Amino acid sequence: MSDQVKTKAQDAVALVDEVNSVVLPDPSPAEDVVSLETASPEMSEEIRARMDEIDMGDTQSIVSFGSAAQAELQEISQAMLADVRNKDVGPAGDSLRDIVTTIRGFSVSELDVRRKQSWWEKLVGRSAPFAKFTARYEQVQAQIDRVTDTLLKHEHALLKDIKSLDLLYDKTLQFYDELALYIAAGQQKLAELDNVTIPAKEAEVQAASPDAQVMTAQQLRDLRAARDDLERRVHDLKLTRQVTMQSLPSIRLVQENDKSLVTKINSTLVNTVPLWETQLAQAVTIQRSAEAAAAVRDANDLTNELLTANAKNLRDSNTAIRTEMERGVFDIEAVKQANADLIATIQDSLRIADEGKARRAKAEEELKRMEGDLRDTLSSAKARGTGTGDTTATSVPAGA
Known part of the structure; x- marks a missing residue:
């Protein structure tokens, strides 16, 4: 690791310690929606203000009820997804795997100069293990510096994200409460329609003259249809609030993962990488010693093989010659x-x-x-020819 990268890694230790020392709050959001009757005066005013946004004669007013809160929520959700895609564990994890893969390339089996090459190594024309080892070692230092620099960038990005996720959590919690106000306002409006407005309209239909009764009945049907639309809209807001509540622990989970990953990256930069570099330097020295010992061993093995082979060849040839000399010109067998x-x-x-x-x-x-x-x-045949007739084949039948 270069001195510049080492300095950056050491400077980041303080930031990592600062982040890890903060205990993330995890307030439990209220699960029940407070009704208008049980709400505080301040909350009652907020609920009535949202009820005033509903115009039963305007379909668009019902369809868009609570849309402001939903739009903000969608914006936050998209920001969360973009944050997860852009920062995220993938590239940092890939960088960690790059380091591990680089170091694991110097395996014990690969350093064995007498090992049998695999079919893949033969296919791609791989060089001798030690030559390949030396060539790769010349690039390892630059590779480690590049990967550690990349890890530092991911570490700083994660530290920023951990702080920004706190703001994201607070804003999501605000909109969770905002949705509760819209739901309470919608439920209060539905109760008002069911208990007051629609019964009054039904009475108006009954009291209307025959000529005006048709139009009044149509208004009643439109009011009931608008009431059903509002009920469906309130149900959608409840579902949205549930999704919002689920996103709150998700944000905390991302933060905890980011903190763990930052700690792991910093530990790798400060402790693991220098240890790997030391081990690599030792590996080169050990390999060179092993190469020298292997060369001496091969020379001794060759000498012993020559002595053994010559003695055996002498014995075999002497046996063959003496056998031929003792044979006769012809073998008795x-x-x-x-x-x-x-x-x-x-x-x-x-x-x-x-x-x-x-x-x-x-x-x-x-x-x-x-x-x-x-x-x-x-x-x-001759006797039959001198008799009453010719041969049997040419005789004339009697009575012809």
């Missing part, structure tokens, strides 16, 4: 095999000759038999 094959050949010849003689004798007997059969057949 070869002579025995040749004599056995010759006897078997003569026996096969005699056997085949006997089998041929027997087949010829049998063939002569078969020829004699065939000749006799042919002679008998011819004699029988």
